[in-house]
Amino acid sequence: MSRMGAKNMISHSFRIAWKDLLEVFRNRMGLVLLILMPIFMMVMVGYIYPSDNSLSNVTVALVNEDVGYGGYTNASSTLIAILENANNSTDLMTLTTASSFDEVREMIQRGDVDAGIIISSDFTSSIMNGQQGTITLVTDQSNLQMSSMLQAVLQEVFDQLGTGLAQQNVQSLGVDPSNSLAVVQPYNVQTEGAIEGDFSYFDFVAPGIIAMTVMMSVMTGLPVAISEERESGTLDGMMVAPISRLSVILGKTLAQIGRGLLQGLIIIVIAVSFFGVTIHGSILLVFALLLLCVFSFVGLGIVLTSFTKDQETATMLMTTIMFPMMFLSGVFFPIEQMPWFMQTLSNVLPLTYVTGALRKVMVLGADISMITTELAILIGFGTVMIAIAVPVFKRAMTS
Amino acid sequence: MENDVMIELKNLTKKFNDFTAVDHISFDVKKSEVFGLLGPNGAGKTTIIRMLSTLTRPTEGTATIGGYDIVKQDNKVRQLIGLVSEKMIMYDRLTAKENLRFFGKLYNIPKNTLNERIGELLELVQLTKWKDSKVGTFSTGMRQRMNVVRALLNMPKVLFLDEPTLGLDPQSTVEVREFIKKINKENKTTIILTTHMMNEADRLCDRIGIIDNGQITALDTSTNLKKLVSGDDATVLKLEIPNLTKKMVTKMESLDCVKSVAQENASHIKIHATGDKAFDAIIDAVRAENAKINSIEKLQPTLEDVFLHITGREVRDKADTKIPVKHGPGHRGFRQRRRVR
Numbered sequence: 105m106s107r108m109g110a111k112n113m114i115s116h117s118f119r120i121a122w123k124d125l126l127e128v129f130r131n132r133m134g135l136v137l138l139i140l141m142p143i144f145m146m147v148m149v150g151y152i153y154p155s156d157n158s159l160s161n162v163t164v165a166l167v168n169e170d171v172g173y174g175g176y177t178n179a180s181s182t183l184i185a186i187l188e189n190a191n192n193s194t195d196l197m198t199l200t201t202a203s204s205f206d207e208v209r210e211m212i213q214r215g216d217v218d219a220g221i222i223i224s225s226d227f228t229s230s231i232m233n234g235q236q237g238t239i240t241l242v243t244d245q246s247n248l249q250m251s252s253m254l255q256a257v258l259q260e261v262f263d264q265l266g267t268g269l270a271q272q273n274v275q276s277l278g279v280d281p282s283n284s285l286a287v288v289q290p291y292n293v294q295t296e297g298a299i300e301g302d303f304s305y306f307d308f309v310a311p312g313i314i315a316m317t318v319m320m321s322v323m324t325g326l327p328v329a330i331s332e333e334r335e336s337g338t339l340d341g342m343m344v345a346p347i348s349r350l351s352v353i354l355g356k357t358l359a360q361i362g363r364g365l366l367q368g369l370i371i372i373v374i375a376v377s378f379f380g381v382t383i384h385g386s387i388l389l390v391f392a393l394l395l396l397c398v399f400s401f402v403g404l405g406i407v408l409t410s411f412t413k414d415q416e417t418a419t420m421l422m423t424t425i426m427f428p429m430m431f432l433s434g435v436f437f438p439i440e441q442m443p444w445f446m447q448t449l450s451n452v453l454p455l456t457y458v459t460g461a462l463r464k465v466m467v468l469g470a471d472i473s474m475i476t477t478e479l480a481i482l483i484g485f486g487t488v489m490i491a492i493a494v495p496v497f498k499r500a501m502t503s
Numbered sequence: 504m505e506n507d508v509m510i511e512l513k514n515l516t517k518k519f520n521d522f523t524a525v526d527h528i529s530f531d532v533k534k535s536e537v538f539g540l541l542g543p544n545g546a547g548k549t550t551i552i553r554m555l556s557t558l559t560r561p562t563e564g565t566a567t568i569g570g571y572d573i574v575k576q577d578n579k580v581r582q583l584i585g586l587v588s589e590k591m592i593m594y595d596r597l598t599a600k601e602n603l604r605f606f607g608k609l610y611n612i613p614k615n616t617l618n619e620r621i622g623e624l625l626e627l628v629q630l631t632k633w634k635d636s637k638v639g640t641f642s643t644g645m646r647q648r649m650n651v652v653r654a655l656l657n658m659p660k661v662l663f664l665d666e667p668t669l670g671l672d673p674q675s676t677v678e679v680r681e682f683i684k685k686i687n688k689e690n691k692t693t694i695i696l697t698t699h700m701m702n703e704a705d706r707l708c709d710r711i712g713i714i715d716n717g718q719i720t721a722l723d724t725s726t727n728l729k730k731l732v733s734g735d736d737a738t739v740l741k742l743e744i745p746n747l748t749k750k751m752v753t754k755m756e757s758l759d760c761v762k763s764v765a766q767e768n769a770s771h772i773k774i775h776a777t778g779d780k781a782f783d784a785i786i787d788a789v790r791a792e793n794a795k796i797n798s799i800e801k802l803q804p805t806l807e808d809v810f811l812h813i814t815g816r817e818v819r820d821k822a823d824t825k826i827p828v829k830h831g832p833g834h835r836g837f838r839q840r841r842r843v844r
Binding site for chain 1: 556557578579581584585588589590592593594596597601606608609610611
């Protein structure tokens with residue numbers, strides 16, 4: 105191609121991109137959705153996905169079967185007092201009382217309570233006699249996620265209570281009170297993140313949503329935009345003009361990139377200002393990664409465009425491809441949580457690497473040297489796809 | 504003579520899988536001629552236009568426009584042509600001016616020249632007042648005028664018009680037709696237009712090619728085509744008889760000079776007859792039956808008649824029956840695919 109031809113091609117592509125963006129900005133409803141969609145996504149996954157501190161208002165039925173020991177019931181009453189204290193001071197749970205295990209089971213079946221705590225009849229007597237006091241936790245198996253979380257939380261509460269009791273006991277054996285904790289619990293386990301500061305699920309999910317939105321705009325936006333023009337007949341208007349066939353696809357792609365990056369920017373702004381997400385790495389690197397994301401998906405988008413003849417097929421094809429990508433690329437759920445074959449599948453999806461790299465940069469503050477593997481894979485994938493896409497598209501355009 | 508040819512088709516063929524949409528078509532179109540492609544829906548008109556305007560590649564055969572090959576020198580061809588397709592080539596969300604500017608820029612027209620030309624073209628179709636309104640708000644007639652004007656941005660030597668008056672009201676139809684004539688006259692633009700309307704081809708075209716099943720079945724001036732149907736001594740009469748009876752019709756059909764009698768409604772009949780004495784013979788026969796004649800009209804044969812004569816079918820019959828009979832339910836899909844390529 106001559107230099108003049110190349111210059112014309114670039115200038116025509118910018119014309120087409122500008123026209124496309126003008127259309128996007130003239131479409132008010134579309135513009136609103138463009139901004140609303142990522143907000144919905146953030147809010148939805150951010151609030152629905154359960155986390156420890158998001159557990160609240162769990163209704164728990166308490167059954168005290170303790171008959172006491174020699175007129176004393178102090179072990180169980182202390183326990184209940186502490187539970188009630190926790191009940192009043194936090195909104196973690198709402199305590200109600202029940203009379204027996206059977207009643208608790210019935211209450212769970214009816215959906216009146218989420219779980220039950222049963223203090224055994226020999227609770228005080230066991231403790232007074234140097235035995236372990238038994239507390240039974242009744243859980244709702246139909247809601248596994250919540251019951252396991254509740255179990256963890258209550259386990260912690262009981263552990264603390266147990267530790268306090270053990271401390272008292274060892275003190276009575278003549279251990280120095282200041283050493284009593286070390287005697288009972290020799291290990292002090294502390295958790296600290298690699299990065300300082302509070303970390304929420306939003307921090308985990310925001311990079312994924314940004315990567316996904318940018319990918320969607322290139323992969324679904326492009327075929328839909330081209331098949332729309334094809335169906336309305338306007339594509340003929342461009343094809344009948346003496347312009348390079350490539351400038352059509354280039355222009356359309358530029359418009360989609362502009363749209364995708366704008367949407368990515370909107371999510372970042374929303375995530376930072378409303379959801380408390382902190383970007384620990386360089387913001388420039390974040391944008392460079394988004395551009396790379398566009399680059400690696402553009403080829404695939406063009407190939408798919410060449411094979412789809414109408415809008416309906418384009419949309420359907422996109423949904424089919426997008427859905428597994430969304431769930432398998434670690435956008436919403438950690439990849440490590442999946443079975444091995446899913447993990448293998450996940451490892452061949454380019455979105456996995458975009459999400460991974462973006463997360464490293466945004467959450468862990470990684471610099472460019474720490475994400476070279478991801479960069480190499482994305483550049484490789486993008487180059488191969490574009491090399492396939494150009495001849496395929498040229499052929500599809502002049503059949 | 505050689506220099507007079509603007510468009511030349513040689514065995515131009517387009518196949519879609521095993522269906523031949525255009526079957527070895529050859530013809531020439533002269534400079535500044537208005538050439539009509541006439542045929543029922545699905546005859547292959549649009550495919551011919553799409554091949555000539557470089558949007559679809561022929562399966563076989565070649566064509567040249569202004570001496571340039573439509574496949575090998577497609578970008579040269581594109582400089583010369585303008586296309587008004589059946590679908591509007593306009594972006595609804597852009598204004599009239601923005602639309603024209605966008606398409607104009609694709610032809611590398613310098614900014615000042617382009618702005619001037621856009622002004623002139625909008626003035627020409629009386630849309631100057633609406634230049635900053637979005638095309639989506641335009642009426643069908645206004646949109647079609649825009650559609651035609653868009654094709655003129657690069658001052659094409661050849662203009663393709665695919666069903667330019669389809670779906671327009673009578674007033675807009677007349678406007679668009681007048682406009683086509685004007686372009687042809689003032690700019691000496693060579694025009695190829697397709698239509699399924701006989702009177703349109705008759706009114707606009709210097710020569711007409713009749714297309715059926717992807718083949719040219721007849722090609723001539725409208726006058727000569729009509730002569731195919733009828734010799735010079737042929738007469739077509741339209742009579743209005745309020746008290747028309749079956750018996751009168753049978754009586755007229757039995758006359759030697761009468762070729763056919765078609766009853767159009769309760770009181771109107773159309774008679775094809777030959778010979779100089781036909782007129783008298785028919786009137787006498789009608790009179791003998793005590794018929795009251797309200798009016799007599801001597802008709803010219805229409806292209807409708809020509810089509811009927813050549814293909815043995817009426818245009819409408821064909822359009823309605825061909826699709827399901829020949830291709831079954833798959834045909835719809837085929838057409839769709841052909842459009843989008």
